[in-house]
Amino acid sequence: MDALVAKFRQQAHIAELEADSELQDSTSDASDSLMSRETSIMSTGTGGTTAHPPSELEAISPAVTPAVGASAPLADRSRRTEPPSLETHPNTTEDVERSEHAVAGVTDQTSNTDVEGLADAGTASPAVSPPDKDVTARNAAGEQIDSRQPKSMVQAAEPPLVNKPDPAPKTQSYKSKDSKKRKPNPGSPALDSDKAFITSASTGNLNMVGLLLGFVSSVDARDKSLGTALQAAVLARSLEVVELLLSKGADPDVEGPHGTALKMCAVHGQHAIAKLLLEHGADPDMDEAEGALLTAVMHGHEAIVKLLLDAGADPRAGDVLQRAAQFGRTKIVEELLDAGAEVNAIGKHQSVALREAVMYGREETVSVLLARGAEVDLKRGDDETPLMDAVLHGRPNIIKCLLANGADPKGKNILQRASELGRTEVVTILLDAGTDIDGKGSHNATALRCAAAYGKEDIVRLLLSRGADVNVKGSGDDTALMLAITHSRPSIVKLLLDAGADFRGSSVLQTAVESGNVATVTNLLDAGVDVNARRQSGISALEAAARYGREEVVKLLDRGADPNSKGPNGTALMEAIQHRRENVAKILLERGARP
Structure with missing residues (x-):
């Protein structure tokens, strides 16, 4: 040629x-x-x-x-x-x-x-044929x-001598790119017959599908919403149409708007169709991270999970075991472990099967995982253990199970977190398991200090009844009493004072005045706090009340406060004048303050 x-x-x-x-x-x-x-x-x-x-x-x-x-x-x-250039x-x-x-x-x-x-x-x-004229x-x-x-x-x-007729269409070169046939867009049918073919499959019309097979551009032609005819037949749950299409060469691994045909079976639990697809070469690990196995696990279709595993699906792919534990699919967890899944494997986002089961309260799954060798104190990226997860999510039964399987009850911050969250039952379980009641966690925090700061009165009572040290100090020498005052917890202040909290040599009264909590100030005064005591900066409670404009507190200080006592900035009256507290200045003058 x-x-x-x-x-x-x-x-x-x-x-x-x-x-x-x-x-x-x-x-x-x-x-x-x-x-x-x-x-x-x-x-x-x-x-x-x-x-x-x-x-x-x-x-x-x-x-x-x-x-x-x-x-x-x-x-x-x-x-x-002008004469044209050579370029034109x-x-x-x-x-x-x-x-x-x-x-x-x-x-x-x-x-x-x-x-x-x-x-x-x-x-x-x-x-060459002559022109008409x-x-x-x-x-x-x-x-x-x-x-x-x-x-x-x-x-x-220049124009020609005479008008010429319109030129005839140029003969197409055998090298023309346009001579090559363009492939139809795989995202949508190239022909109306393709659309009819896929629609027939979506209704499970076996006879019509068979009739249109000879008119389609491809047995795998795709529709944007339905996918291929095979995928449409899966949605229609039509085993006969699926079987016909597979016999005509339909590709079971083509990705459609709903994934592969096998993944669609995993969503809807179509065991018979899934088996047929596998027999015709469907890949059980197609898109393994989000594939058919994970989909079947999340939807709880145990029979399809077993079918896929028997067909060679990888039980270690993605987060399959972790998701099974999260959803409490205990039988599926056992199937995966039997097929070779690693019980302590760390998946996406540092997820571990035991911790997923703990957080979501899957008690039966937790027991199975522990029995199959799950590490009870396994830490992940955040350095927390399954026991901490159980504490944070308030799972008392799972806490008991973990402790019975060797979890360390003295782990850092475990009792502190349970106390600040007010989980009375959990605190009791931990104390019964031997957790140090005065143990210090982050920032030297103790369980009593955490409970006092967060206003967990029941936990404060429990800890005090179990022997917690009321005067133990944390960072900055703050005691539980000072934290309760700072956060305006008057009822807890009284509990701590009744339990022997030491208020001498401290600035507890000044702190209470600055917070403006009258009940706390009253509790302190009733407990015998020195009304004229000064903190290390030299300021007294009365001067602090004048500075911050605490009128009610100023009245309470009539219980013995000296209105003419001088601090680093002068008397309480001077503090009120400097900070434009006219109402407080009037009260002080009425109580004998000298201008």
Whole structure:
């Protein structure tokens, strides 16, 4: 085929060279004739150019531009078009190549038989059908001008002698990119028959699906909403249609808008169809991180999980075991472990099966995992254990199970977190298991200090009843009493004072005044706090009340506070004046303060 094409190209080239040689001579004569006629018209008259009525040829055709070097008519000089650059010359390589192919009679549609027929014709040029009417360009002498003759740059810029008809469509080159068939968009059916085919599958219409099989572009043609016909049949729960499509070569692993056909079976629990898909080569680990096995686990379809595992699905893929534990699928957990899943494997986001079961309160699953070797104190990225998870989520039964299996009750912050959350039952379980009641966690916090700060009165009572040290200090030498005062917990302040909390040598009263809690101040005064005591900065409770404008507290300080006692900024009256506390200043003056 290539040899024949090359031969025709050579013949066409020789023919063109001969035609060009003859046409150049005739064109030269025609050009001289036209120049003579134009010169005679322009030179007629005296003292300049005289306009004459146009000839018949001039009336129907534009002015002719003379050849290069000739004088142009004065009337046309203002409209002369600049010669085009070589870059805009119309005779491009592609045009020449297309012309060669067209002359040779070779197109994209030329068959091997056609080429052989042309070869048999020898060197004769292929016949060309004549046009319906004569539209050949002619010069003034009536001689034919070959349209293939190369033009000068000036001639290329000017219009032709006569109006030419619209050019015929260019013959398509056998190298044209458009000649290649385009594949239909796989995201949507290429034909109406594809849409009908997929719709029939979605309704489970076996006869119609069989009828349309011969009219579709592909058995795996896809619809944006339904997917392939196979996936549509799975949604329709039509085992017969699925079987027919698989027998016709449908690909079970094609991804659709709902995943693969096997994954769709895992969602809806279609065991029989899933088995059929696997028998026809469906990959049980397709998109393993979010594939059919994980989907079946999350939807609790035990039979499909077993089917997939028997078909070779990887029980260690993704977070399959962790998700089974999270949802409390105990039987599935056992199936996965039997198939080789690692009981202590760490998955996405540092998830571990035991911790997932603990957090979601899956007691039975926790027991199974522990019995199958789960590490009871296994830590993940946050350095917390399953026991801490049980404490935070308030799972007392699981806490007992973990402790019975060896969990460490003295882990850092365990009792503290249970206390600040007010989990009385959990605190009791931990204390019964031997947790240190005065143990310090982060920032030297104790369980009693945490309960006091968060206002968990029941926990404070429990801890005090179990022997917690009421005066133990944490960071900054703050005791449980000081934390209760700072956070305005008057009832807990009273509990701590009754339990022997030490308030001497501290600034508890000043702190209570600054917080403005009258009940706390009353409790402290009732407990015998020195009303005139000063904190390390030198300020007294009365001066603090004047500074912050605590009117009610100022009245309570009538129980013995000295209104004229001086601190670093003067008396309480001076503090009230400096901070523009007029109401407090009035009360102080009424109680004997000296201005």
